[in-house]
Every structure is written in C-alpha cells, then in structure tokens.
Amino acid sequence: NAGVTQTPKFRILKIGQSMTLQCAQDMNHNYMYWYRQDPGMGLKLIYYSVGAGITDKGEVPNGYNVSRSTTEDFPLRLELAAPSQTSVYFCASSYQQDSYEQYFGPGTRLTVT
Amino acid sequence: AQKITQTQPGMFVQEKEAVTLDCTYDTSDPSYGLFWYKQPSSGEMIFLIYQGSYDQQNATEGRYSLNFQKARKSANLVISASQLGDSAMYFCAMRESTSYGKLTFGQGTILTVHP
Numbered sequence: 001n002a003g004v005t006q007t008p009k010f011r012i013l014k015i016g017q018s019m020t021l022q023c024a025q026d027m028n029h030n031y032m033y034w035y036r037q038d039p040g041m042g043l044k045l046i047y048y049s050v051g052a053g054i055t056d057k058g059e060v061p062n063g064y065n066v067s068r069s070t071t072e073d074f075p076l077r078l079e080l081a082a083p084s085q086t087s088v089y090f091c092a093s094s095y096q097q098d099s100y101e102q103y104f105g106p107g108t109r110l111t112v113t
Numbered sequence: 114a115q116k117i118t119q120t121q122p123g124m125f126v127q128e129k130e131a132v133t134l135d136c137t138y139d140t141s142d143p144s145y146g147l148f149w150y151k152q153p154s155s156g157e158m159i160f161l162i163y164q165g166s167y168d169q170q171n172a173t174e175g176r177y178s179l180n181f182q183k184a185r186k187s188a189n190l191v192i193s194a195s196q197l198g199d200s201a202m203y204f205c206a207m208r209e210s211t212s213y214g215k216l217t218f219g220q221g222t223i224l225t226v227h228p
Contacts, residue, residue, distance in 0.1 A: 031213065031214045033214070033215065033216075035216075035218075040221075041220060041221070042117075042204055042206075042218030042219050042220050042221050043158075043204070043206075043216070043218045044218070045215050045216070045217075048213060048214075048215055050213055056213075058215065088156065090158060092158075092216075094214050096214070097212075097213050097214035098146070098208075098210070098214070099214065100163055101160050101163065102148075102160070102214065102216060103160075104150075104157065104158035104160075106156070106157050107156050107157065107158075109156075
C-alpha cells in the first residue's frame with residue numbers, strides 16, 4: 001500500500017493563479033481531510049469528506065474548493081491564489097470517523113508570491 | 114474558544130531523561146479521543162499515541178505514554194529515555210464524537226534533546 005499520497009511536493013504560485021493539490025489513498029478509507037499548517041502553528045481543517053460525493057467545510061474553507069468523485073481521490077482546488085494561502089497542506093484519511101488513527105500524506109508546501 | 118492548548122512553545126531535555134509535554138483540552142462531548150503526533154524537521158506527521166475518553170487506563174506505546182487526567186481535562190505526553198531522534202515538534206489533537214473524525218490541533222511544542 002502506498003498509503004496517502006500527495007502531489008506536488010512543492011509549488012510556487014503567483015498571486016491570482018489557480019492550482020489543484022492532488023490527494024489519493026489506496027486503503028479504501030471513507031473519510032478524507034484537508035488541513036493547512038501555517039509556519040510555527042498547528043493544523044487547521046479546510047474541508048473534509050465522509051464518502052464519495054459528500055464534502056463539507058472545515059474551519060478555514062475560504063478560497064478553496066474540493067470534490068470527491070471516487071473513494072480514492074480528494075483534490076483541493078485553489079482559485080485566485082493569495083499570499084495568505086502560503087502554507088503546508090496535508091491530506092489525511094481514516095476508515096471510520098472513530099478510527100484509532102488518521103493517516104497523513106507527506107504534505108505539499110505552497111508559496112504564493 | 115481554544116479547544117486544545119499546549120502552553121510550552123519549547124522544551125529541552127537531556128538524552129536518556131524523561132520529559133512531559135503538556136496538553137489541556139476543552140469539550141462538552143462525553144465521548145472524545147485524544148491524539149499525539151510528532152512532526153520532525155522533514156515535515157511528515159507521525160502518529161504516536163491515542164487515548165479514548167472512556168479508556169480506564171492510560172495509553173502506552175513503547176517509550177510514549179499518555180498521562181490522562183479526565184477531571185482536569187489534561188492529556189500530557191510522557192517520553193521516557195529521550196533520544197536525539199525525539200527532537201521534533203509535537204502536536205496534541207482532539208476528536209469529538211460528533212465531528213466526523215475531524216481533528217482539532219494545538220499549537221505544538223518544539224522538543225530539543227541535548228546529548
């Protein structure tokens with residue numbers, strides 16, 4: 001199993017550009033999450049999904065969109081990138097909402113200049 | 114209101130000594146889970162230990178143990194016999210039963226292990 005994979009690892013965007021952060025898991029997990037981590041801070045939830053076709057907002061959803069067309073994939077879309085979106089983005093997944101462990105991807109480091 | 118509070122921005126410990134990283138939490142949900150994650154300088158999030166609110170005993174995983182004091186709403190991580198490789202950022206996180214598995218993280222504590 002590859003676990004949770006994220007692409008790209010690093011990206012630099014200009015203000016106003018758009019991009020999609022890819023996240024995939026091969027563990028047949030129903031629950032998937034996107035978090036962002038600002039420098040020196042803890043992680044904050046952007047969006048989450050409880051299964052294919054079902055998504056909902058987290059704590060900091062503004063400026064982002066998600067979709068979940070398959071169990072495996074949970075891409076995060078940034079429209080009109082802003083410097084405030086400079087952060088490290090983590091995707092995570094778990095089989096059930098009360099699973100013992102939430103598995104994290106390696107993260108995507110995004111810089112918006 | 115802050116749901117997870119880690120009051121120690123940085124901690125230092127001598128190699129082979131034990132260290133306690135503090136975490137307090139706030140919830141009105143009687144069913145919740147508490148997690149500790151390690152984030153080394155390479156950036157990945159490594160799961161360390163889990164404690165459920167109804168667990169009678171404190172969780173242990175190798176050199177990691179969780180000192181769970183429910184009445185005080187604290188879930189401190191104890192690392193015994195510290196190693197140089199323990200130097201990292203440590204995050205406490207909480208999951209409430211009504212949260213669809215979402216984790217709420219504290220601000221983190223940077224642990225430095227001195228030889």
